[in-house]
Amino acid sequence: MPLQEILEKYPKTGDHLIEVLLEYQNTKMNHYLTEEELKQIAKYLNVTESRVSSVVSFYTFFSLEPKGQHVIQICHDVPCYVNDQPSLVKTIKNLLSIDVGQTTEDKLFTLEYTSCLGACDKAPAMRIGEKTFTDLTPNKVKAIISEYRGKRHA
């Protein structure tokens, strides 16, 4: 959906900044926002660009850089960590040849840490897009990733 169409669903006040940013970013295949788009959002919502810059930089789920089509978020909190999360991270790093915070060359995957996903009873957990995966093992992770490899963006 074009940005202007999304903007027009909202009243012109700064209260809706995060909703607008999220909704628009979700429509973009590479999950990021450009300065030009943010300028348009700031203007519509009547907030300063520096405010928008501050908000976008504060929340980890916003990005100013293009990300992979699928963003793999591994939980980095204690219950997952003690349930062998590090070997999941190692598996994904090896599989995709990227470090945490990086994107694969084919722009298909980005690997990042996230705070608690609320699935501590089924640790370790990770999320790809809207979907959460739990009780993970290195083999499960390999299977999930190869499934996503076949899934190109519609």
Add this chain to the structure above:
Amino acid sequence: MNMINIKINNNDYQVKPGLTILEAAQEHGIKIPTLCHYPDLKINSDCRICSIEVKGKKNLLTACSTPVVEGMEIKTHSTKVLNARKTITELILTNHETNCTQCARNMNCELQSLSNQLGIDENRFEYRLVSQPKDTFNPSITRNPDLCIKCGRCIDVCKDVQDLTVLENFGRSHEVLVVPKYGKYLSDEDCTLCGQCSSVCPVAAITENDETEKVWTALNDESKHVIVQVAPSVRVSMGEEFGAEAGQAWTGQIVTALRYLGFDQVFDTDFTADLTILEEGNELLHRVHNGGTLPMMTSCCPGWVNFMEIEYPEMLDHLSTSKSPQQMFGAIAKTYYAQLKGLDPKDIYVVSVMPCTAKKYEAKREEMQSNEGIFDVDVVLTARELGKMVRQMGIDFLTLEEQEFDNPFGITTGAAAIFGATGGVMEAALRTVYEVVNEKPLEDLNFKSVRGMEGIKEAEVELKGLGKVKVAVAHTLKNARKVVEQMKAGESPYAFIEIMACPGGCIGGGGQPYNTTNAKREKRIEATYNVDEAMILRKSHENPYVHKLYEDFLVKPLGEKSHQYLHTHYKARN
């Protein structure tokens, strides 16, 4: 008023209700250390250095933001408090470039003083500063993120005092930066270079570009004739640079100090302030009589000019084309004065001492060259930079004898002396315009309605053939914006408007001594009007040397030479 009973460190005190714990303690001589707190700015309680213990409260509270209540029992220096302050400071220091001896704020740094006060001899935490690029790309201000302690003062002064939003937080937690949007540089941004951020910064994260080295080099160059001009507002603040109380004029001491530093001639920007009034006053009358753009707005403040060029490029015709006193001085120095002395303009080196960081930018505008390829003003020093040079020279400033400025740019008037205070340019202009138009002496020279710290002030003056003419004065860019918006809406009732970008005018400029507060601004304003009162001549058009300058060189206000050397133009940016 019903007083409140509180206990501080087991002693009983009666304090006024509505005070914060910090203020109440201060009133009784108990000093609670602070770091992010700054008078006149909003209270953020970001840094937690002013943490104190209150009986019955589990957590420490911040003294800056907690009001006193009846029966409160406060501990300002308990073990728990002292440990907390020390820990916080040590953590700040792990993320701060702590090479104190190689720092512009060495011996004048709030973080350094705080560490000293807290007795920090070593840091228990691992040093983990991630170095960031410095911002050195504009002529006025340098930002060094490695020194920034994220107190937020610069953000607040930019936003709340100037109504600009150049600086903001970027990122989060210990990785947060205070930068223009998306981590850009000030030169890419809508920054007016007013320098208020540099004035409130507790450390050297934002400073003026230090140009003292260039001045030392010129002073030691035999082939250069090095002259200096001193802005009106610097004389009422300079003593503070050396620990004196605000509210006194230090004109004579500044002249003496500049001679000790080795300047060939020590001149007064007040002289060209008088010249500005003659040009600008006549420009106003010319506009009024010839259907020119009104209201006319003053243009001696470069922060304000930058603001107009950036934010209201469609309204630049309202700005007076008269150059600022600093630039008129430079132009006259490298034309008339060069002829007078038989010097080649390229051998004359003009230094300005200004209360301002934006003046550095103004001097580097390409229009400001009366001789092609030679800037009229070579270097602009802030009051703080002059302070630095005086200290480097080992001069005991406060005990200096008082000397007089050199001529022909040393005889000045009270009208010029008040240029540095909000309302001063307006009052000086009115003193001259009234007498020129009405052809009779002004009974009361003091236009008190345009004086003082009120944000927007108005006055009315009766002019022959024009009736009652309304004028306005605004200071801070926040108030300036209100006045411009009113004009934009076609509702401005004024013929002439004075704007100064900094609170209080130049006396509260971004290049003035550190720790400038509104209370000190009031004192500097008072000192300014005392200087005016003590002058024999108090109207710009009575300055005999300005008359001589017209007779010998310029011919007449708004004449051909004036247009060539004393007037300028502005350009839309962005």
